[in-house]
Amino acid sequence: MEKEITIYDIAKDVGVSPTTVSRALNNHPAVKEKTKKKIFDAVHKMGYQSNVFATNLRTRRTNNIGVIVPRLNSSFQSSVIAGMEKAANEGGLNLIISQSLESFEKEKANANTMFNSRVDGLLVSLASGTENIDHYTPFLKKGIPLLFYDRIAENSGCTGIVIDNIQAAQKATDHLLEQGCKRIVHVLGNININVYADRLKGYKYALLENDITFDPSLIIHSDLNEEAGEEIVRKIMKMNPLPDGLFVSNDVCAASCIRHLKLEGIRIPEDMAVVGFNNEVISRLVEPNITTVDYPGYEMGELAMKNLIKYLENPKEGMLEKTNKITLRSDLIIRDSSKRK
Structure with a gap:
């Protein structure tokens, strides 16, 4: 098995200190652009992988947001995820998406996996077979923000985003x-x-x-x-x-x-x-x-993610603290399938 490449190997290759390599990888302004470029070239050439776990232990953040959807092959859910993805990219976060396939048991397993993966927050649209939401208790106990959208858990004490x-x-x-x-x-x-x-x-x-x-x-x-x-x-x-x-x-x-x-x-x-x-x-x-x-699926996804990010940045400011339901507008678009008059 090949030896894991470390920042010390890169430092030796480029001829700088390990601290400079670490700063460059974290985009620190103190590192000159020219040096940064040399370091990134070496990173690609040598196949260095940053140790996300070590970083996570220091920051206690994974920058991952979990999303549990009933079905991925729904154009509504696809547009919601596109909205989430846009806001997540802007906030420097990644999405981990799983589907429950409308099964309560699968949703429970998904929630457990998300919890063990230490996601920073969770967005959920409930499965049709979901009988209770006890499987989300670990998130609430640990203070991990949880937000439901479209198919929400009424009276759960969590924020839900819906249309009327x-x-x-x-x-x-x-x-x-x-x-x-x-x-x-x-x-x-x-x-x-x-x-x-x-x-x-x-x-x-x-x-x-x-x-x-x-x-x-x-x-x-x-x-x-x-x-x-x-x-x-x-x-x-x-x-x-x-x-x-x-x-x-x-x-x-x-x-x-x-x-x-x-x-x-x-x-x-x-x-x-x-x-x-x-x-x-x-x-x-x-x-x-x-x-x-x-x-408005896209807007729903974008709004859900923005609220989650706001909460992560400042729990006292985030909307999740202040409201249990966010209701979006929807309109009836009249076309020929119903026009008799």
Whole structure:
């Protein structure tokens, strides 16, 4: 096995003191640019790896932020991570990302790994199978900042960043009612998750305000992925009378539903008006374009990371100390899939 290259080897190669090498690697202003360049050239040539662990023991910081997401193959989560990445880069931090695959057990294992990796902070969007959040207690005990986003733990004492899902769903349902829809199917995920529970509330409020009786047979629970569209449409086609409106909790699933409804000879929006959620790219690519709720994922990620960084720099100043919920704006974008009037 080759011997580990140390700063002493680099110092000998360049002809400077080990202290100068150490300062140059930490970008100290006292080291001349010319010397710095020589040192960095030697570092590359000799294959030196800085001892992160030794540095960590001194600073008690790893500069790593953990992120636990339910699924990485979601365009919403991808845009959130892009926002986090931007703010993390600006703050000189790295992201360690893991996915729970909607499993409580996997989320627990991920949290444990993040804790043992000594991340400086943790950002979490909960799995649909998460029953409690006891696995985050070690972070809270140790004072490691923990922030939930999108799918949050209500009443956890931790900050959560969300949109007003009740209001967003109410707006979407109101729009379908304004277009003359009377029987609106609502497709959503597990209502143990705040986002879906709140969207169901918003849907119910809209019906209530328009004197329409809530019909539980018009609620379909689904994984909300592309494959789910076929099964949802199969259920819709068995309904009698046929619904005239469809409100789906994400755009991928809404697009899949539109495709399968068309195969059944249903005209969109004439026979059935459709609204999606998230304003994903696919909503603008299918025909007709999908009316959707603009969910600011990128801004959510950026804001979450900025708040975490602010807290790490000064715990008394950070927003995490002052509020349990940050609510972002969302808008209904009306397109052809629902326009009947």
